[in-house]
Amino acid sequence: MDDDHFRQLLDGFNFSWVGYRKVRKGVKKRIARHMQELNCPNIKVYLDLLNKSAELRQECEKQMTVSISRFFRDRQLWRDLEKDVLPRMIETEKKTLRVWSAGCARGEEVYSFKIVWDRLKENYAQFPEIEIAATDMHPDYIEKARAGIYSKSSMKEIPLEARGHYFDIKKSGNRFDIKAVYKQGIDWTVRDIFSNPPGSEFDIIFLRNNLLTYYKEHIKAEGLKRVIKALVPDGWLIVGSHEKIPAAISNMQRHNSIPWAYRKDV
Numbered sequence: 001m002d003d004d005h006f007r008q009l010l011d012g013f014n015f016s017w018v019g020y021r022k023v024r025k026g027v028k029k030r031i032a033r034h035m036q037e038l039n040c041p042n043i044k045v046y047l048d049l050l051n052k053s054a055e056l057r058q059e060c061e062k063q064m065t066v067s068i069s070r071f072f073r074d075r076q077l078w079r080d081l082e083k084d085v086l087p088r089m090i091e092t093e094k095k096t097l098r099v100w101s102a103g104c105a106r107g108e109e110v111y112s113f114k115i116v117w118d119r120l121k122e123n124y125a126q127f128p129e130i131e132i133a134a135t136d137m138h139p140d141y142i143e144k145a146r147a148g149i150y151s152k153s154s155m156k157e158i159p160l161e162a163r164g165h166y167f168d169i170k171k172s173g174n175r176f177d178i179k180a181v182y183k184q185g186i187d188w189t190v191r192d193i194f195s196n197p198p199g200s201e202f203d204i205i206f207l208r209n210n211l212l213t214y215y216k217e218h219i220k221a222e223g224l225k226r227v228i229k230a231l232v233p234d235g236w237l238i239v240g241s242h243e244k245i246p247a248a249i250s251n252m253q254r255h256n257s258i259p260w261a262y263r264k265d266v
């Protein structure tokens with residue numbers, strides 16, 4: 001598929017040409033396979049088919065989705081959370097803190113949070129309850145996240161000797177089942193970032209490596225406004241290490257030393 005045709009496809013979903021730069025090759029291959037399965041001789045026939053069938057359009061969107069994740073992706077971010085952002089949240093002395101992982105893929109981000117949270121608990125006499133909403137637009141990712149079974153590719157950031165703390169290791173070290181204790185208190189739901197959020201008054205929202213990378217600017221701003229609205233005043237928005245929120249969003253302030261953490265104005 002040439003770049004012009006790929007651009008047409010991206011435009012149809014409001015996806016960004018620049019955002020897809022690094023993953024273009026792999027996504028093009030998946031689309032070529034989809035076209036072949038449907039016996040489409042060219043992109044025009046394919047686009048016509050997508051226009052006629054919501055189901056095929058959905059399947060194409062799935063093929064366009066980048067879902068790669070891993071535990072403690074952007075290691076420094078998790079260190080910053082553990083040392084700075086989460087202690088500040090805990091020190092507000094709220095009884096319950098609310099967390100939303102928006103576009104959580106197969107759950108690595110959510111369980112990474114749970115692991116850090118449990119580790120922090122040991123340092124405090126009084127510790128808040130936690131409520132976690134985890135959402136993704138693709139039902140099978142949510143199912144996988146709920147099951148909590150991973151392969152080595154999700155483990156890169158976790159040293160070999162630490163893996164047994166968090167996972168039951170099976171199949172001679174090739175399968176990692178998240179321990180039951182980390183599965184508690186997570187509400188997994190299928191939900192699009194552009195639909196209603198899974199609640200309101202979140203103290204911290206993770207919005208990493210999805211809306212801000214893969215969508216066109218105008219759509220990005222629309223989705224972002226919805227997400228920010230679901231934060232409490234003073235609440236935190238955590239983005240990916242290569243992401244930043246558009247300058248036009250004026251009610252969020254970037255942390256002075258943690259570039260991927262933004263705080264909502266009071």
Ligand SMILES: C[S@@+](CC[C@H](N)C(=O)[O-])C[C@H]1O[C@@H](n2cnc3c(N)ncnc32)[C@H](O)[C@@H]1O
Pocket residue numbers: 065066067068069070073102103104105106109135136137138141191192193194207208209210211240
């Ligand atoms: C690259 S993964 C990122 C996972 C995790 N947040 C991380 O940073 O490791 C992107 C995920 O966002 C989800 N996603 C993309 N657009 C979405 C939307 N509009 N609504 C809900 N989920 C979306 C995709 O289905 C995919 O699972």
